[in-house]
Amino acid sequence: MTAGQSFQKLPYPVTTCCSFTAKLLANGHTYEWRIRATNIAGASGYSNTVSARPMPPFPSAPSGLTATAKSRGVALTWTASSTPNVWYLIYQRDVTTGQSWQKLPYPVTTCCSFSGDLLINGHTYEWKIAATNLSGVSGFSNTVRARPMPPAPKAPSGLFSSAGVNRVMLNWWRNDDVPEPVDAWYNIYYRNVSDGQTSWTKYPASILGNSFTFYDYLTPLRAYEFRVSVQNLSGEAFATTIRQEIPYRPVPYTNGPKRGKNTTNGSNVLALGYALNNRLQCRGDWFQTICYGKPPPTKLGRSQSMTVGDYLFYISGPESLEEELVCEVQQRLILRRRYDAATAADKGPDLLWHEQVHSMQWNRYDNWQTFVGLYLADPDRFESEANLYWGGYRVYPGASRC
Numbered sequence: 558m559t560a561g562q563s564f565q566k567l568p569y570p571v572t573t574c575c576s577f578t579a580k581l582l583a584n585g586h587t588y589e590w591r592i593r594a595t596n597i598a599g600a601s602g603y604s605n606t607v608s609a610r611p612m613p614p615f616p617s618a619p620s621g622l623t624a625t626a627k628s629r630g631v632a633l634t635w636t637a638s639s640t641p642n643v644w645y646l647i648y649q650r651d652v653t654t655g656q657s658w659q660k661l662p663y664p665v666t667t668c669c670s671f672s673g674d675l676l677i678n679g680h681t682y683e684w685k686i687a688a689t690n691l692s693g694v695s696g697f698s699n700t701v702r703a704r705p706m707p708p709a710p711k712a713p714s715g716l717f718s719s720a721g722v723n724r725v726m727l728n729w730w731r732n733d734d735v736p737e738p739v740d741a742w743y744n745i746y747y748r749n750v751s752d753g754q755t756s757w758t759k760y761p762a763s764i765l766g767n768s769f770t771f772y773d774y775l776t777p778l779r780a781y782e783f784r785v786s787v788q789n790l791s792g793e794a795f796a797t798t799i800r801q802e803i804p805y806r807p808v809p810y811t812n813g814p815k816r817g818k819n820t821t822n823g824s825n826v827l828a829l830g831y832a833l834n835n836r837l838q839c840r841g842d843w844f845q846t847i848c849y850g851k852p853p854p855t856k857l858g859r860s861q862s863m864t865v866g867d868y869l870f871y872i873s874g875p876e877s878l879e880e881e882l883v884c885e886v887q888q889r890l891i892l893r894r895r896y897d898a899a900t901a902a903d904k905g906p907d908l909l910w911h912e913q914v915h916s917m918q919w920n921r922y923d924n925w926q927t928f929v930g931l932y933l934a935d936p937d938r939f940e941s942e943a944n945l946y947w948g949g950y951r952v953y954p955g956a957s958r959c
């Protein structure tokens with residue numbers, strides 16, 4: 558009757574009285590029956606009409622539910638309900654966000670597995686299932702819990718670097734899993750090897766691209782080592798390459814000579830006059846003014862960088878000085894590694910400190926002519942005081958001249 562069918566006479570008459578069992582009916586459909594008696598003389602009229610709706614047994618709950626997490630998904634398996642011909646309803650909730658139970662929109666019509674996706678890696682989920690048929694929904698299975706996670710990240714490779722004024726530029730090759738994004742980010746680690754740091758410091762921000770310019774935390778004219786890692790929820794993988802760079806120092810323009818006697822003993826006037834006469838480019842540095850390109854001639858026979866009062870006359874241009882300062886950092890680092898920090902500080906080249914000692918020497922005398930006379934009579938006395946290693950007169954074993 559559910560299907561709108563007209564009365565059908567069953568093919569075999571019932572020869573005994575007074576019962577009959579109908580089979581092969583569709584559960585959930587409403588049927589009507591009526592009977593009549595028959596013999597050779599003919600058929601009687603119909604009995605009253607009765608109706609009934611065959612239904613399946615109420616389903617028993619499935620059991621043995623298991624969950625195996627994968628990236629962004631889960632695989633569920635279970636033991637079938639003891640009731641045949643049931644479908645399974647899957648309930649899921651995101652425990653991490655405190656979500657309530659959600660019934661997935663489509664029942665599973667086969668037994669006994671299900672593959673779920675569109676999950677968020679790193680969140681913990683719970684699942685439970687129930688069997689259903691026309692008679693209703695069973696109780697729930699056991700509840701299982703799992704946390705989808707991405708695959709372990711693959712280390713980046715090929716770290717490259719270059720140094721600039723107060724900065725170091727880094728870039729590397731991605732090695733992520735493609736095409737599926739893995740929610741990975743990069744970490745930069747650094748350490749100051751000029752100051753003897755052995756442990757790595759992690760830059761306090763995650764980097765999403767494959768390049769980074771380091772402005773903060775770096776002291777100019779120190780050698781730094783850098784390394785990079787990729788990280789996701791499943792772990793962290795380091796590139797094998799470690800790079801070393803020395804950020805240049807910015808050249809200050811504001812501070813000039815500041816030693817009192819060099820102003821009164823005539824040495825600064827002498828130096829400034831020479832710079833003006835030769836149209837030298839001069840810049841204030843921290844403790845001296847540095848003039849580039851043409852040091853005053855000496856009577857020692859060779860042209861070299863030279864300090865007069867608070868003025869350092871550097872033998873070539875500003876770029877060369879910056880390169881020499883970077884070279885000095887490298888040489889001091891070599892000495893630090895081969896000997897120790899004290900040796901590096903005392904025996905490594907350090908031209909600016911050497912020349913500042915000379916400024917202090919000029920500053921001792923009331924007349925610049927007095928210092929010049931004493932210096933020419935015994936240059937070694939003054940050069941030794943200014944540290945022959947710093948001035949490049951001597952090179953300690955293992956290092957080389959800049």
Ligand SMILES: [Zn+2]
Nearest residue numbers: 911940943948
């Ligand atoms: Zn000197």
